[in-house]
Amino acid sequence: MDRLVLWDIDRTLVAVGIGREIYTAAFTAATGRPLEVLPDFGGRLDRDLVQETLTVHGVPVTEQRLATFFGAMVSGYHRRAAEVRRRGRALAGAREALGALAAVAGVVQTVVTGNIRPVAVAKLTAFELHEPIDFEVGGYGCQDRVRATLVRRAYQQAQDKYGRRVATERVVVVGDTPYDIAAARAVGVRSIGVATGSASAAALTAAGADLVLADLAKTAALLEFVL
Ligand SMILES: [Mg+2]
Structure with a gap:
């Protein structure tokens, strides 16, 4: 190198056309609640975004909850891979x-x-x-x-x-x-x-x-x- x-x-x-949809679904999977406020995504890091989103919704930020959120995002991308290809x-x-x-x-x-x-x-x-x-x-x-x-x-x-x-x-x-x-x-x-x-x-x-x-x-x- x-x-x-x-x-x-x-x-x-x-x-990626469906990033926001997957993010929104992951929020609900991690919290059991609908997402009310979508963060401003551009150039930001997922850890920062998720912490901010949880805080804005009054959900306590724990490592466990972050892990659940990230896990739901990963399974969203895997499950909807064909849709990512089609819409992105x-x-x-x-x-x-x-x-x-x-x-x-x-x-x-x-x-x-x-x-x-x-x-x-x-x-x-x-x-x-x-x-x-x-x-x-x-x-x-x-x-x-x-x-x-x-x-x-x-x-x-x-x-x-x-x-x-x-x-x-x-x-x-x-x-x-x-x-x-x-x-x-x-x-x-x-x-x-x-x-x-x-x-x-x-x-x-x-x-x-x-x-x-x-x-x-x-x-x-x-x-x-x-x-
Ligand atoms: Mg970028």
């Missing part, structure tokens, strides 16, 4: 970008995502984007409430696994929200903002992204920046 790419998932690589999609250029980087020797690709690991795997597998990704060294939304911590952890885990020091300028976070960009900056690695989520290109530039792309179909620009 001499370069590391840390991919965000939602609205960067894929749009891989975003333009995602497959090509992953494939182009996978073809370069020394590039390791993993995820830093708000999703918990089994959901991250389920989402990318649904659209057959999983193969270039080393999920073992990724950062996931159940591990912390702060995204920069996930970037730092994935960076460290990749170096440990592959037995190589990789300089910060050879590490790139790719994401669709200012949260992704801020996390990269906090760790001192580079970032690409992709304007396929709710944040505009201007907002990603303002957040400090080193490169901003309208979408991943700009494969050549992405490749040139990473390499």
Whole structure:
């Protein structure tokens, strides 16, 4: 490994049409109550989101309840995998970008995502984007409430696994929200903002992204920046 790419998932690589429905069902499974207030999802970590959602509904947050909630989300994605494929999609250029980087020797690709690991795997597998990704060294939304911590952890885990020091300028976070960009900056690695989520290109530039792309179909620009 001499370069590391840390991919965000939602609205960067894929749009999953039924994420909110599965989240809502998981809330009811974990609490026995209907969800009344949907949180603002973009760029946030599942642990943070679930804690906030429980608190807003007056439900005490315990490790047991978080585990039940996460378990219900995982089974939701597994049970409704066909529906995820039908109603969601891989975003333009995602497959090509992953494939182009996978073809370069020394590039390791993993995820830093708000999703918990089994959901991250389920989402990318649904659209057959999983193969270039080393999920073992990724950062996931159940591990912390702060995204920069996930970037730092994935960076460290990749170096440990592959037995190589990789300089910060050879590490790139790719994401669709200012949260992704801020996390990269906090760790001192580079970032690409992709304007396929709710944040505009201007907002990603303002957040400090080193490169901003309208979408991943700009494969050549992405490749040139990473390499
Ligand atoms: Mg995202």
